[in-house]
Amino acid sequence: MKLLREWVQALEELLFPPEVPCGLCRERPSLDVGACQSCLDALGIRWEKRVLGGYPYFSLFPYLGFGRDLIHSMKFQGRTELALTLGVLLGLACREEPELAKIDLLIPVPLAPGRLRERGFNQAALLADSIRGVWKRPICSHVVRTRETRPQSGLSLQARKRNLRRAFAVLPGVRLQGKYCLIVDDVITSGQTFYALARLVEQYGGKPVGLFAARTELVGSGGDAEKL
Ligand SMILES: [Zn+2]
Structure with missing residues (x-):
């Protein structure tokens, strides 16, 4: 029975x-x-490609309402399981995007050690991990943040440039030359962080592209509006 x-x-x-x-x-x-x-x-999912300072980036939904609440819960209330689901959505979108087929590696935007200790996790690294689950690409963890940066909001353009200058570094032992690098983060707001990292990757001979779960409408889609 x-x-x-x-x-x-x-x-x-x-x-x-x-x-x-x-x-x-x-x-x-x-x-x-x-x-x-x-x-x-x-x-309000809508996969979009935009360009910032000559660097292309893709994003999945606007940083508004429900999407904004989810990002806040993930980051500030420690609901890391949300990164798993958002990462799967991002990974599936990447898999379907012909322009991203050439991507060689994922670079999660690094957090400063102090911030990482405080928060206990880096949401960009969690997203990249989850993306890798559905879209097989290696993660490069050799790009690091060398110092804490002040919040960008409220700073002038010049101050923002100074604030991010030499904030990131590439550790020895990694070759980015000729590689398509997908810079991953939860949200693109002013785009300054993405721009600083993209420039660094380019200095090492890599070809930077951005990937963000959410976007703010403040970021210029025309290209050079935010160029630093
Ligand atoms: Zn639901």
Whole structure:
């Protein structure tokens, strides 16, 4: 009898797989991508390519409303499991994007050691890990932040330039020459951090491209508006 019951249960699970909850709301059943339709709608997902200071970057949804709340929960309330779902969404989008097929490695935007200790994790590194789960690309962790930078908001353009100058470095032993490097972070706001890192990658002979879960509409799409 027991065997028959187990067999019936196995058959039921095969025909009607148990519902996996959405990785973002934990309430509704998830679609194949790891989130439910309501959450995807609320995020306003639209895969976009823009260019900043000559460097192309891709992003998935606007940094507004639900999307902004999710990023805040992930970063400031330690809800790191959200990075898993957002990373899967990003990885699937990358996999479908012909322009990204040439990417050789992922570079998560590094956090300063002090900030990392405080927060306990780097959201960019978590995203990159999760992206790698669905889109096989190696992660380069040889790009580091050498010093703490002050928050960029409220600073003049000149001050922002000074603030980010020499904030990042490439550790010895890594070759970026000729490699397409995807710089990964949770959100692009002013674009200054992305620009500073992209320039560094370029100085080492790499070809930088950006990838962000969320974008603010403040970032110029025309190219050189924010060039530093
Ligand atoms: Zn949901």
